[in-house]
Amino acid sequence: MTDQSPTAAHFEARLRRIGDERYHDKHPFHHLLHSGGCTMDQVQAWVINRYYYQSRIPMKDAAFLSRLDDPKMRRIWRSRIEDHDGTDTHEGGIARWLRLAEGVGLDPEYVSSGVGILPATRFAVDAYVRFVRDEPLLPAVASSLTELFAPKIHKDRIAGLLQHYDFANPETTAYFQHRLTEAPKDVAFGLKWVLDNAITQADQDAAANALIFKTEVLWAQLDALWSAYVEPGRIPPGAWQPGEGQA
Amino acid sequence: MTDQSPTAAHFEARLRRIGDERYHDKHPFHHLLHSGGCTMDQVQAWVINRYYYQSRIPMKDAAFLSRLDDPKMRRIWRSRIEDHDGTDTHEGGIARWLRLAEGVGLDPEYVSSGVGILPATRFAVDAYVRFVRDEPLLPAVASSLTELFAPKIHKDRIAGLLQHYDFANPETTAYFQHRLTEAPKDVAFGLKWVLDNAITQADQDAAANALIFKTEVLWAQLDALWSAYVEPGRIPPGAWQPGEGQA
Numbered sequence: 336m337t338d339q340s341p342t343a344a345h346f347e348a349r350l351r352r353i354g355d356e357r358y359h360d361k362h363p364f365h366h367l368l369h370s371g372g373c374t375m376d377q378v379q380a381w382v383i384n385r386y387y388y389q390s391r392i393p394m395k396d397a398a399f400l401s402r403l404d405d406p407k408m409r410r411i412w413r414s415r416i417e418d419h420d421g422t423d424t425h426e427g428g429i430a431r432w433l434r435l436a437e438g439v440g441l442d443p444e445y446v447s448s449g450v451g452i453l454p455a456t457r458f459a460v461d462a463y464v465r466f467v468r469d470e471p472l473l474p475a476v477a478s479s480l481t482e483l484f485a486p487k488i489h490k491d492r493i494a495g496l497l498q499h500y501d502f503a504n505p506e507t508t509a510y511f512q513h514r515l516t517e518a519p520k521d522v523a524f525g526l527k528w529v530l531d532n533a534i535t536q537a538d539q540d541a542a543a544n545a546l547i548f549k550t551e552v553l554w555a556q557l558d559a560l561w562s563a564y565v566e567p568g569r570i571p572p573g574a575w576q577p578g579e580g581q582a
Numbered sequence: 583m584t585d586q587s588p589t590a591a592h593f594e595a596r597l598r599r600i601g602d603e604r605y606h607d608k609h610p611f612h613h614l615l616h617s618g619g620c621t622m623d624q625v626q627a628w629v630i631n632r633y634y635y636q637s638r639i640p641m642k643d644a645a646f647l648s649r650l651d652d653p654k655m656r657r658i659w660r661s662r663i664e665d666h667d668g669t670d671t672h673e674g675g676i677a678r679w680l681r682l683a684e685g686v687g688l689d690p691e692y693v694s695s696g697v698g699i700l701p702a703t704r705f706a707v708d709a710y711v712r713f714v715r716d717e718p719l720l721p722a723v724a725s726s727l728t729e730l731f732a733p734k735i736h737k738d739r740i741a742g743l744l745q746h747y748d749f750a751n752p753e754t755t756a757y758f759q760h761r762l763t764e765a766p767k768d769v770a771f772g773l774k775w776v777l778d779n780a781i782t783q784a785d786q787d788a789a790a791n792a793l794i795f796k797t798e799v800l801w802a803q804l805d806a807l808w809s810a811y812v813e814p815g816r817i818p819p820g821a822w823q824p825g826e827g828q829a
Contacts, residue, residue, distance in 0.1 A: 357819040454798035455805065458705035465712065547820070551701035554818050558702065559802075561816075562809040569808075571801050572604040573794070 343530045346539050350477075350529075350546055354484040357550035360491070362557040364565070369491050371499025375439065376577040378500070380564040382436050383575055384456045384556065386446050389432045391460045393419040398468035399475055411524055418517045428517075431510035438507030442582045451575030455559035463552045466545070473538055474545030477529050481549050482522040489514050590777045593786050597724075597776075597793055601731040604797035607738070609804040611812070616738050618746025622686065623824040625747070627811040629683050630822055631703045631803065633693050636679045638707045640666040645715035646722055658771055665764045675764075678757035685754030689829045698822030702806035710799045713792070720785055721792030724776050728796050729769040736761050 339347070359365065367373050368381065396415045403409045421427030433443040445451075467475045489511045496503035505512070533539045563570045570576060586594070606612065614620050615628065643662045650656045668674030680690040692698075714722045736758040743750035752759070780789045810817045817823060 361819075363816070454795075455702055455706065455802045458709045458799075458802060459702070462705045462708060548701075551818070551820070552705075555702045555705060555806075558809050558816070558818060559805065561814070562805050567808070567813050569610070569805070571798065571805060572608075573798070 339530060346533060346542075347526070347530060349539070349543055350480060350526075351483065353543060353546050353550065354481070357547060357554065358481060358484040358488075359550065359553040359557055360484065360488045362554060362561075364557040364561050365488065365492075367565070369495030369499075371495065377564050378439050378502075379441055379577070379580075380560060380575060382432075382439050382441060383446055383451060383580070384453055384560055386432055386436065387449060387452045387456050388460050388556065389419070389429055390447070390449075391464050393429075395464045395467045398464060402468075402472065402475075415521055418513075418521075428510055428513065431513065435507045435510055437582060438502045438504070440502070440582055442580050445580030451573075451579060453559045453563055453574050454571060455562075456556050459552045459555040459559075463549065466548060470545065471541070473529065473532050474541050474548075476525050477533075477542035477545040478549040479525050480522060480529065480546050481553065482518040483526065485518045485522075486515055489518075586777060593780060593789075594773070594777060596786070596790055597727060597773075598730065600790060600793050600797065601728070604794060604801065605728060605731040605735075606797065606800040606804055607731065607735045609801060609808075611804040611808050612735065612739075614812070616742030616746075618742065624807075624811050625686050625749075626688055626824070626827075627807060627822060629679075629686050629688060630693055630698060630827070631700055631807055633679055633683065634696060634699045634703050635707050635803065636666065636676055637694070637696075638711050640676075642711045642714045645711060649715075649719065649722075662768055665760075665768075675757055675760065678760065682754045682757055684829060685749045685751070687749070687829055689827050692827030698820075698826060700806045700810055700821050701818060702809075703803050706799045706802040706806075710796065713795060717792065718788070720776065720779055721788050721795075723772050724780075724789035724792040725796040726772050727769060727776065727793050728800065729765040730773065732765045732769075733762055736765075 364381070368378070373381070393416045396412060396419075400409055400412055400416070403412065417425070417427065419428040421430055433447060436443050436446040463478070466478055470478075493508050493511050496508055529542050533542045563574060564577075611628070615625070620628070640663045643659060643666075647656055647659055647663070650659065664672070664674065666675040668677055680694060683690050683693040710725070713725055717725075740755050740758050743755055776789050780786045810821060811824075
């Protein structure tokens with residue numbers, strides 16, 4: 336942004352540094368996935384658990400919408416729900432994720448049932464939904480700014496999946512392809528709003544802490560996935576066992 | 583209980599089976615801890631993270647108390663808060679836990695600050711507090727019934743710590759010693775209340791699911807501890823690093 340004050344520029348740099356240090360593109364699960372090192376069981380475990388995150392995003396955005404008294408901002412924010420849930424004319428991200436699930440050999444009904452999701456995934460994702468529902472608007476918006484860092488990981492993912500896995504094709508990777516245009520649109524609004532509204536040092540600290548919290552939500556999901564299905568590979572009681580939920 | 587109906591006996595057996603299958607005494611972290619296999623860094627990591635759980639228990643019980651309109655039941659339930667927070671004449675469980683923290687070489691102020699706690703610990707524990715705050719009273723009470731299974735693990739822990747670790751003595755293990763009498767008192771009330779109030783199949787299912795949920799809260803904390811400090815030993819960004827917070 337060229338028209339921002341030195342303070343805003345400094346604050347934006349602080350937010351971007353949080354991504355450099357904590358965004359889940361640094362987690363080794365993503366290196367494993369994108370380099371073709373995952374077994375199909377591990378890919379399926381990722382698709383099942385990440386579905387829970389996807390499924391809660393529009394609920395999170397609806398909770399946020401319910402707190403906005405400005406129709407203009409509600410109209411802008413509402414597009415996030417449409418991106419995930421779809422419209423009469425456009426398929427949404429959740430349907431695209433379920434096509435990925437089918438593509439990796441899973442029964443989409445099993446995946447959308449939520450059975451077998453790691454409890455740690457639920458605890459982390461639910462914490463995010465509640466954060467956006469309960470915290471002041473500024474941290475609620477700031478927690479969405481991990482989208483600043485998303486396009487790079489989505490590009491890496493598309494390339495890595497297409498190169499290394501038989502299941503990958505334009506159909507099964509459509510979710511990520513669409514996020515390449517959706518996320519920058521969302522974050523252009525969200526970042527400007529945060530920069531305009533985080534005036535005091537306390538505001539900026541609250542926004543930065545919200546972004547850190549969100550990186551923790553993402554990181555914890557991959558730690559749980561790694562623990563259950565990579566190393567030590569100890570699946571918590573009741574969670575998905577390889578072979579379950581196949582198409 | 584000798585005076586219960588066949589249905590109640592069957593239901594109690596169902597609840598106890600959940601403990602047999604899912605309680606965290608089966609988690610390998612406890613085997614490592616009780617057999618003397620933990621390094622002092624691992625013991626410290628456990629004490630720091632488990633403190634967060636301890637610290638939220640009286641908040642959970644206060645949330646529950648705030649929903650009870652029966653003064654008699656509030657008076658009974660209130661003793662749980664006193665057990666943890668203490669009274670004018672009796673030290674509470676939180677103070678005892680901080681003596682354990684000191685005993686293992688940690689600065690109790692660092693531990694009680696909450697700095698360095700694993701995000702996954704927070705997500706799991708906060709999910710428990712919210713469950714008890716938001717769910718109907720029956721599942722809220724049922725989620726406390728992991729105390730049915732606690733005396734055995736506390737006995738094993740006291741014996742294992744005293745046998746294997748220099749820091750262990752009656753002072754540093756006082757927390758567990760007191761739980762041996764507190765937990766059975768609490769659970770005698772809680773179990774009877776659940777058995778008396780879970781009449782329909784739907785009630786019993788809700789209560790059983792609440793107890794499963796609680797075992798997941800406990801298990802997820804140990805999985806996160808294992809992942810960060812045992813295997814693979816990858817500490818999430820911002821979480822406690824060995825050497826921090828020493829007395």
